[in-house]
Amino acid sequence: MSSISVTPLSGIETIDIALGERSYPIRIGSGLLRAPESFAGVPRSPLAVIVSNTTVAPLYAQSLRDALRGRHAQVELITLPDGESHKDWAALNLIFDALLARGADRKTILYALGGGVVGDMTGFAAASYMRGVPFVQVPTTLLAQVDSSVGGKTGINHPRGKNMIGAFHQPVCVVVDLETLSTLPMRELRAGLAEVIKYGPIADASFLGWVEANLDALLARDVATLRHAVRRSCEIKAAVVGQDEREAGLRAILNFGHTFGHAIEAGLGYGEWLHGEAVGCGMAMAAETSARLGLLPEGDAERLIRLIDRAGLPVKGPDLGADRYLELMRLDKKAEAGEIKFVLLDAIGHAVLRSVPDATLRQVLASRCT
């Protein structure tokens, strides 16, 4: 079912997500959001609505608007408050209100211009507005470019759990403009690297080696190095999603570090830690869990934790108390009948789904919480 083709075309590289009639391209390059040809194939609806936030809109909304002018007679902008703490009903309703006020109909196309929060919310709004309108992802953070903009997961948070309310709704196209990484705050760059680091241990040992060797260039924002990191991450994600769109099985491996990470985010309150920071720490916890269960050599766990640490990401979690961690993790979407399924490693480059005895979890939490 899945096939990947990488087509370098005048500086644009394309990775295809193979999902039958829901297939779509990821286009990667520099300056793409200013270039009308980046959006080739997007339906020429009369009305397009860009959804962005107060941080990103001032930087890039006008450029995107100009690029879309030949494609849509009218291009409107909706600006949301910035941050994970606003990934909720209230902000989602701002999108619906604005769409209705502007007379958006079933053909109207939404463009998500921003990071993971903007992408997830715009995607869920597109999935639900009039029971579904098309949308385009224009991710402007490293995290969104290598992970959240690809694969069609959309949603909002609930006070009791992350991304609890949402839909699978694939974009018609993902346009990754590497230039936007030049304005990304350092803390967000590091958070995005967490998801880049993730792909090696779960699927490609050699990519982990490449990230170790090139971490300094990535942190220095070398464009060619970032381009390779984004492309390889998207290739791995495309291969996984192409085989399991709705997370019946394999796709769950993409959540490596996320069960611990989501508990940290919910436990501290959304927005306290960045998602990528929580995932970085969560991967350290999952690696240690894998080692304690005897699945993974201790040296391999230490190697991964060292890389996370070198990227400037936390490898120790907040002290929420083990009971609270366990309670929050039982609400994870991968849990069934209260039993939590963790994504663990049985080798660098290979993930497995396992339940873990509470006693082991408590040992890991005692060891990895400050």
Add this chain to the structure above:
Amino acid sequence: MSSISVTPLSGIETIDIALGERSYPIRIGSGLLRAPESFAGVPRSPLAVIVSNTTVAPLYAQSLRDALRGRHAQVELITLPDGESHKDWAALNLIFDALLARGADRKTILYALGGGVVGDMTGFAAASYMRGVPFVQVPTTLLAQVDSSVGGKTGINHPRGKNMIGAFHQPVCVVVDLETLSTLPMRELRAGLAEVIKYGPIADASFLGWVEANLDALLARDVATLRHAVRRSCEIKAAVVGQDEREAGLRAILNFGHTFGHAIEAGLGYGEWLHGEAVGCGMAMAAETSARLGLLPEGDAERLIRLIDRAGLPVKGPDLGADRYLELMRLDKKAEAGEIKFVLLDAIGHAVLRSVPDATLRQVLASRCT
């Protein structure tokens, strides 16, 4: 793509909705919600949650719970406020809050026990909770039994328009218990008849003749007559939905009378008129529009309006002012670039989709508003 089989089996009649891997049965009979075998084929998840409202739950929730006890280890009940005015975010969130509080996971099954509002909201909650869980429709009003429980349209209202936020999400099964019609208030029975009446003019002239001949028995709640009305309505709906699940074309004919009707509901405030009352009046308006455009003989329009009137449904609309009607109708989901597409008749038994000059609409509104 579409096929219909009617299998009378120990008093249960089954109509299959043919949608490939999303196919499901509609089961029709008396006493079905008390009978465990009505739910054959529904996955045996450990947790099931019945969603109902303050009117229906006291009448039927215990019987349904008892019927489900052998299938699910735990059966919980969520009771929503009753009425179209509560088909909103706030009530939807009550469902999410309750699901999370009860530890519902991706395998949990929701049962919608109630009328169209409960069915639409439970369906949308099921579509969105953890990005999608299965659900069963147990419609207890005539309107829900012949229309809203079948076909997978789910959603909530927005102050600016009906069902503006929602999803296509098919149930795993629809269980129609005709006994529940014995407790239905007369006003709601009449409202349900609006949707029964609808199927004749759009798809089956002989069914219109049957409804005319049997209207008194329907109003007197004769069970055999109601059973035929429900079955034939579901057969027609199944055939249409089987050909066009996501309303790319044909399915729009099911919205006969709904563009005018939705404007009445939104204009008066949801819940002022019942949905079926607004649709009844909307069909009268659509019939007159068809006649004024020369599509339909005037006598046929009058015949349909007479039947709607005999059913005790309004054939004159509230005086919202023509400008307000036009404004509200431009927000209809079938509108594109501000042009409203009306479902009209070019014969009794055949519907067409047409735009209508504003001048004609104003004539119709002047004639049919008091």
